[in-house]
Amino acid sequence: MRSRRGRPDPPPRTVWKLQAxxxxxxxxxxxxxxxxxxxxxxxxxxxxxxxxxxxxxTPTTVGAGLRIAEGRVPARP
Known part of the structure; x- marks a missing residue:
């Protein structure tokens, strides 16, 4: 399979290691x-x-703050 940029997609295991x-x-x-x-x-x-x-x-704030995001690790492929 190829990505939109025409490069081969990395194996799911490689993607998991990077995301995890x-x-x-x-x-x-x-x-x-x-x-x-x-x-x-x-x-x-x-x-x-x-x-x-x-x-x-934004129209009411300056861009100096931080946005904090929390998430959960997805299931392993």
Missing amino acids: DVERRPVRQPPVVTAERLDPGRLAKGARFRWATPAPA
């Missing part, structure tokens, strides 16, 4: 300022994490 490495998200996605896991132990389906990114300016 929550702590390194700021390295892979420069807009992410901080990232942390919220659960101890082995990363598994349903594990929680939190990351922060700069919030864009």
Whole structure:
């Protein structure tokens, strides 16, 4: 299978390893300022994490704040 850019799609295992490495998200996605896991132990389906990114300016705020997002790790392919 090929991506929209014409490159071969990486194997699901490779994608999982990148997505599951929550702590390194700021390295892979420069807009992410901080990232942390919220659960101890082995990363598994349903594990929680939190990351922060700069919030864009809006008509009522300046763009200096942070947007905090929380999520759960999806099921492994």
